[in-house]
Amino acid sequence: MPxxxxxxxxxxxxxxxxxxxxxxxxxxLTSEEIISGLAERxxxxxxxxxxxxxxxxxxxxxxxxxxxxxxxxxxxxxxNDHHLADHLIxxxxxxxxxxxxxxxxxxxxxxxxxxxxxxxxxxPLHGHANLLGISSAQASFKGLPxxxxxxxxxxxxxxxTAYLYALPYKLYTDYxxxxxxxxxxxxxxxxxxxxxxxxxxxxxxxxxSAHLGNGCSVCxxxxxxxxxxxxxxxxxxxLMMGTRSGDIDPGLFNFLTxxxxxxxxxxxxxxxxxxxxxxxxxxxNDCRTIEEAAVAGNEKAILALxxxxxxxAKQIAAFMVPLQxxxxxxxxxxxxxxxxxxxxxxxxxxxxLGLDCDNTANLAARFSKQGIISSTAANVKAVxxxxxEEWVIALDAATIAQEH
Ligand code: ADP
Numbered sequence: 001m002p003x004x005x006x007x008x009x010x011x012x013x014x015x016x017x018x019x020x021x022x023x024x025x026x027x028x029l030t031s032e033e034i035i036s037g038l039a040e041r042x043x044x045x046x047x048x049x050x051x052x053x054x055x056x057x058x059x060x061x062x063x064x065x066x067x068x069x070x071x072x073x074x075x076x077x078x079x080n081d082h083h084l085a086d087h088l089i090x091x092x093x094x095x096x097x098x099x100x101x102x103x104x105x106x107x108x109x110x111x112x113x114x115x116x117x118x119x120x121x122x123x124p125l126h127g128h129a130n131l132l133g134i135s136s137a138q139a140s141f142k143g144l145p146x147x148x149x150x151x152x153x154x155x156x157x158x159x160x161t162a163y164l165y166a167l168p169y170k171l172y173t174d175y176x177x178x179x180x181x182x183x184x185x186x187x188x189x190x191x192x193x194x195x196x197x198x199x200x201x202x203x204x205x206x207x208x209s210a211h212l213g214n215g216c217s218v219c220x221x222x223x224x225x226x227x228x229x230x231x232x233x234x235x236x237x238x239l240m241m242g243t244r245s246g247d248i249d250p251g252l253f254n255f256l257t258x259x260x261x262x263x264x265x266x267x268x269x270x271x272x273x274x275x276x277x278x279x280x281x282x283x284x285n286d287c288r289t290i291e292e293a294a295v296a297g298n299e300k301a302i303l304a305l306x307x308x309x310x311x312x313a314k315q316i317a318a319f320m321v322p323l324q325x326x327x328x329x330x331x332x333x334x335x336x337x338x339x340x341x342x343x344x345x346x347x348x349x350x351x352x353l354g355l356d357c358d359n360t361a362n363l364a365a366r367f368s369k370q371g372i373i374s375s376t377a378a379n380v381k382a383v384x385x386x387x388x389e390e391w392v393i394a395l396d397a398a399t400i401a402q403e404h
Pocket of ligand 1 (some may be wrong): 286
């Protein structure tokens with residue numbers, strides 16, 4: 001991805017989900033957040049926009065059934081009311097799926113729209129929301145360059161051995177069925193920041209980054225490039241997540257359809273919305289709630305946390321195959337940045353790799369939010385590094401906008 005542009009400029013960053021729209025205006029040079037917010041429950045009976053400007057939180061209720069277009073119209077009005085349009089130089093869109101076509105961020109034109117539309121067949125819910133966000137923003141910000149930044153792009157350096165499924169080859173060549181990986185902007189950003197923190201060049205750094213939020217993925221980064229990642233064709237593969245199952249035996253499909261009469265949609269809901277931490281704890285998908293319950297002795301909460309950490313540690317260990325040498329294990333995302341419990345449990349299971357947790361540093365990261373949490377005796381560093389996907393999008397958008 002491109003490096004930092006020379007001039008301070010403001011970029012509107014849009015992250016369009018199926019029923020939500022996250023937005024922020026950032027200064028691409030300083031990462032200062034000018035305004036940020038979230039339009040949620042779009043298309044429902046009670047859509048709402050919450051935003052923060054100059055430290056003050058406010059909210060605007062939209063009319064029933066209003067969706068992305070209305071949310072962007074309201075955002076335009078907000079931008080105009082606060083005189084924020086003058087400094088805007090670009091709109092950066094987070095696009096979930098770039099397929100094989102997009103290996104880096106691009107200025108959006110008709111061909112790019114075609115490419116995103118094609119990739120949207122692989123992730124229909126996200127893809128269509130992203131396209132809707134782009135067309136609404138194009139209509140509302142006519143003079144501004146619009147840039148697409150893809151969650152999949154960073155992983156396009158994976159080799160076939162890592163990205164193919166052991167399925168009939170034609171499914172790959174004819175339909176693009178392969179592993180793509182997601183959270184690319186986050187893995188890229190925390191790897192660069194960690195290389196800076198450890199004072200080593202990213203081109204010579206071998207890292208494993210664990211992005212642990214509601215969605216969770218691990219990435220093996222060899223000499224600064226993604227060589228493998230735990231998510232696949234969709235963001236369902238790999239780790240146990242908040243409500244997603246991660247890896248399961250695909251034979252489960254047959255069992256659920258023939259024995260329990262599940263439809264394809266019901267299976268999709270089961271695996272994406274009712275599994276993971278929520279499915280095992282039967283309490284919540286929220287790691288904080290589960291940690292509190294575990295401390296109080298709730299057995300299913302304890303099991304959910306233990307499973308989460310065991311499966312994560314197992315995936316990290318597996319990535320030693322492509323890496324061979326590991327410089328640092330990076331924790332990021334809401335859980336990775338905040339849960340000292342999970343970090344300690346994962347590191348404890350990986351001592352054979354040379355990892356060792358410094359308990360004081362691990363607890364101190366609650367306040368410092370960033371830093372090395374491994375002991376001086378450890379051969380491999382463990383690092384907490386806050387992610388900032390919005391800033392990566394803003395930087396890419398500003399750089400590409402300046403080139404055109
Ligand atoms: P998203 O993937 O939606 O961006 P986040 O990266 O914000 O989500 O991560 C959300 C997760 O982070 C939730 O499971 C939440 O419980 C967890 N989390 C946030 N703060 C803490 C904390 N202090 N301790 C443990 N988990 C936390």
